[in-house]
Amino acid sequence: MKKYKFKINGQTYEVEVGGFDGSNATVSVNGTPYQVEIQGEEKKAKTPVLARKPVVNKPGEGQIKKNESSGAAYKINSPLPGTIKKINISVGATVKAGECVMIMEAMKMDNNVMAEKGGVVQAIKVKEGDAVLQGDTLVEIA
Template sequence: MKEYKYKINGNEYKVAINSIEDGIADIKVNNTAYKVEIVAEKKKAAKPAIKRPAVAPAPAAAAAPVAPAGGKETGVKSPLPGVIIDVCVKVGDEVQVGQKVAVLEAMKMENSINADRAGKVVAIKANKGDSILEGADIILIG
């Protein structure tokens, strides 16, 4: 039998693991018995690995934004994962370099997302309240 003490949100819990058989653990939490199904057992690692969502690689950095040839559209991308709390433009709006196009909340901070080139908004890819990943398009400028 293994015994552990946990403190969760200021509450202390005494956990005793009596046995584990066929993926079912017989445990007691504060002297109340439970049968717990083990879904997946995690292996111990020397250093905890930080898992990040897979994101398409960002284009190679350039000294200044370059307008695409042939009138193709390019996206204003999210610089980090977060939640869109405002989209400041509509489809058809003309935007200038540096103009605020959206507001992203990340790590409890509001971040203004600015257009990296001038042009016309041809699509809005993220709406207010959407969770987005780093590198995801917020709007497309044509």
């Protein structure tokens, strides 16, 4: 409990403020307890205000355009982001399932990119030294 002394019109009052229950409080004035309702503005949380203007992109800005070809070709996609280190195949070559088609460096390690299905290489979408993201198409096999 907090104790206060008030002087009103020359009269001194000893006030003890007890516990709060929502907007009600227990107050003792000169030993007499009272239940009082507190009125006033509630404190509002301050929300930060954005001080800069919102970024507005031009149409098509910030989008990566991927070269997609039509047809029923099987696509070998990049398993993770990295850099193409070596390409072991060429367009028109026949590959078998499980054959290493290229080596890519990711997280400072060389990773073999394998063909999951066999067939004839229709297109190679990357060249040595290219940086690729996860899911980018690397090779198309028909």
